[in-house]
Amino acid sequence: MAVVTFLALMVSVATGFAAAADQEPIEIRIPLANSRELDVGVLVAKLSALTGVRVKPPVGKLFLPVAGVGGGLSRTTLATILGDDMRLEVDQGVLIVEVERRVLDPDRLHGWTESVQRLAEHVDREAKRRAKYGMRALKSYRPNDPGRPTVCLVHGLNSSSGGFVHMITPLEEAGYGLVVYDYPFNRSLAESSAQFAQDWQSFRRSVGEKRPWAIVAHSMGALVARSFVEDPESPVSDFSTLIMVAPVNQGSSLAKAQTFLQLLNGVQAIQNKKTTEALAHLGDGLGEAAQDLTPGSAFLTALNRRPRREGVSYHIVAGDAGIVSSEARRTVEARINAMRKEGGLLGGLTRFATADLSTRLDEVSDGFGDGCVSVASSRLPGVTDHVVLHANHAELIRAPLLFADPGPVACMPDLLRWLDASRIPTKGANQGR
Secondary structure, three states: OHHHHHHHHHHHHHHHHHHHHHHOOEEEEEEOEOOOEEEHHHHHHHHHHHHOOOOOOOOOOOEEEOOOOOHHHHHHHHHHHHOOOEEEEEEOOEEEEEEOHHHHOHHHHHHHHHHHHHHHHHHHHHHHHHOOOEEEEOOOOOOOOOOOOEEEEEOOOOOOHHHHHHHHHHHHHOOOEEEEEEOOOOOOHHHHHHHHHHHHHHHHHHHOOOOOEEEEEEOOHHHHHHHHHOOOOOOHHHEEEEEEEOOOOOOOHHHHHHHHHHHHHHHHHHHOOOHHHHHHHHHOOOOHHHHHHOOOOHHHHHHHOOOOOOOOEEEEEEEOOOOEOHHHHHHHHHHHHHHHOOOHHHHHHHHHHOOOHHHHHHHHEOOOEOOOOEHHHHOOOOOOOEEEEOOOOOOOOOOOOOOOOOOOOOOHHHHHHHHHHHHOOOOOOOOOO
């Protein structure tokens, strides 16, 4: 009798252990790229295989940051798509995913399958959007045609090649062939610059291009283009002229707000159930470029140590139509200076918070900056051809707001003058020395 009781107890314990094991979550471990980014396609494949659901695997690739500044937002976005039966945790460069076994219950399995399939579709949709990045020729482009020189347009932060919409027709009518470059503007500038170099060389190789191009780059795009042009490994025969419009050569303190705005946009997208939009924000990076644009950043310091490239004609056009009037600036400075003189905590905090007040005001004040970049920050040692126009950051490359489309583009007369001069090299042209 005792033996029977003991056997029954052992069976009961074993059954209990088995039942407990059946209730433990399914664990998935995925190594992260660069210790911080998840290949979402790999996540879909693992979820499909280990939970036994059949989904159409994504064709494209999408990497999301799951660590660092955007990590929490990415994990929240994934949880919103996949539901409450999944938990995500990052541990030493590995993403640990726990999926509750109840998703396999007959009454839950269909919903879980739909969630995993929805994530796969998000990946494909976002990968399709990102496929538009890279070098793209417009109809005006003619490779190796000396009668139609090529101009490559490179956009800046929070923009795309569509920002040049008002410049395209005047350039084409003036006899230039155009190539435009699009890229995810929130990735680190080192990454964007390396990708630009790769895409540039790949495109030229694919069409058999041998003639040099002129580059017209706006805002942050000037740094991406400069990084390539001033790289001693880049073939100088590929480019003849670098025209920088509102370049952030010395940085902009306003870039610090970029990360916050992106986080805010991402949170709003999730709250509004716009998960595709949230993935777009996250997949394109989160404030990494903004960090590189901050005055004194490691990227700017390294880039500005480089000499101007021999044989390249440099030109800069900046704007000084700020959003703060001279009178308003004087009022702000007077109030801040008065607060700085205060004793105690208030005075100390004011002095600390406004240490670079003059620089910040230059970026937005009329007569000093274009609302984003100060005239002083646009300058680059060795480049003497520097023109200042009374236009704001956007108006330098686009028609003024509310103006009849397409309207005048502030920088166009100077651009055409510089580009026309570059067709026939002349002695004494600014070589950036």
